[in-house]
Amino acid sequence: MLVLGLETATQSVGVAIGGPEGIIASFRSTRERRHAEALTPAIEFVCLQAQVDIGDVDVITVDMGPGSFTGLRVGLATAKALAYARHIPMVGICSLDLVAHPAAMMTQRIILSVIDARRGEVYYAMYQQVSGEVRRLIEPRVGPLSDVVEQLRMVGEDCLMVGDGAQRYAHLLQESGVMTVAGHGFRFPNAESLVEIGAAKAMRGELVPESEIQPLYLRPPDAKPSVP
Numbered sequence: 001m002l003v004l005g006l007e008t009a010t011q012s013v014g015v016a017i018g019g020p021e022g023i024i025a026s027f028r029s030t031r032e033r034r035h036a037e038a039l040t041p042a043i044e045f046v047c048l049q050a051q052v053d054i055g056d057v058d059v060i061t062v063d064m065g066p067g068s069f070t071g072l073r074v075g076l077a078t079a080k081a082l083a084y085a086r087h088i089p090m091v092g093i094c095s096l097d098l099v100a101h102p103a104a105m106m107t108q109r110i111i112l113s114v115i116d117a118r119r120g121e122v123y124y125a126m127y128q129q130v131s132g133e134v135r136r137l138i139e140p141r142v143g144p145l146s147d148v149v150e151q152l153r154m155v156g157e158d159c160l161m162v163g164d165g166a167q168r169y170a171h172l173l174q175e176s177g178v179m180t181v182a183g184h185g186f187r188f189p190n191a192e193s194l195v196e197i198g199a200a201k202a203m204r205g206e207l208v209p210e211s212e213i214q215p216l217y218l219r220p221p222d223a224k225p226s227v228p
Contacts, residue, residue, distance in 0.1 A: 001202060002052060003059045004082075005194030006043070008035045008075030009067030009095040010115065010164065014191030015042040017050045017057070020199045023192050025049035030188070035074040043078075057088055059207065061198030063189050064092035065216040066123040066140065067115060072215050080210040089207035091198040094216060096125040096140050098189035099163045101197060103182055104134040110155060112179075114165035117142055122165040123218060124148050126155075142218040145169055152179060162186040 007014035013035050016026035027042045047054055062079035065072045083090050100113040104127050111127040122145060126138035138151065152159060152173065161173065162182045170181040201207070 001058045001199065002056055003061055003195045003199045003202065004043070004046075004054075004057045005061045005191040005198060006039065006075050006079045007063045007098070007189050007191040007194055008039060008071040009063040009065050010071065010188045011068070012188035012190070013038045013042060013071075014189070014194075015039070015046045016191035016195045017046050017052065018192075018195045018199070020203060023195060024052075026192055028190065035068075035071045039074060039078055054082065055086060057082075057086075059091060059198055059202045060088050061091040061093060061194045061201075062213065063095045063098060063194060064213060065095055066117070066142065066218045067095050067189075069217065072217075076213065076215055080213060083210035089202075090210050090213050091201045091207060092213040093194060093197055093201075094125070094140055095189045096123060096163075097127075097134070097136075097197070098193045099186065100125070100127040101134055101193045102190070103160055103162050103186050104129045105132075107160060110137065110157065110159045112148070112152070112159050112161045112166070114148060114161060114163040114169075114173075116163075116165040116168050117219070120144060121219075122148060122169070124151075124163075124165070126151065126159075140216065140218060145172060149173065164188060 005016045014028045018024045096113040100111045115123040125140045159179045
């Protein structure tokens, strides 16, 4: 089974291909706001490195947000177009899950995934690994940093914080008590995790047609249509 993962929800653009046995090839760029220009060449590059044709792909998995509205639209449109044209089933995965996944598989500490939502807000969710499975303790939310601080105080134990929001506001979050901010390797969602989680979901039969994949925005877009 070959799984293609497309990640564009933040300033990072990532593409990976692999399956239950692991990652075959991957690409990542962090040139902000270049999603539309980078994504298609990245797909071609990864397929070339993996020595596969796009027609060999069995499952397409995509980051469905929350994150950058422009980035999400680029990734979802590309993934759904490929899936529709080639009748490939899909898996949609939350960006907060993707940020948390690599860290949660390395520790049993509580993981708080925090993505910068701008306008003084963050997207966040809480996780913990139990018997090799990463479970959500708090569902994805959006709110001011004070909400995250309150959640940390309620937990009352050492947490590992991941995501670009955790890094940006580390000096404020540390005031809430005992916690650790993970390094830059845990800053953005990555396409490798998309493939790993997507392959596991595919093996459990958790596949849907492209028409059922919808973006997870959590709040209205910043841009408003003009009213004549």
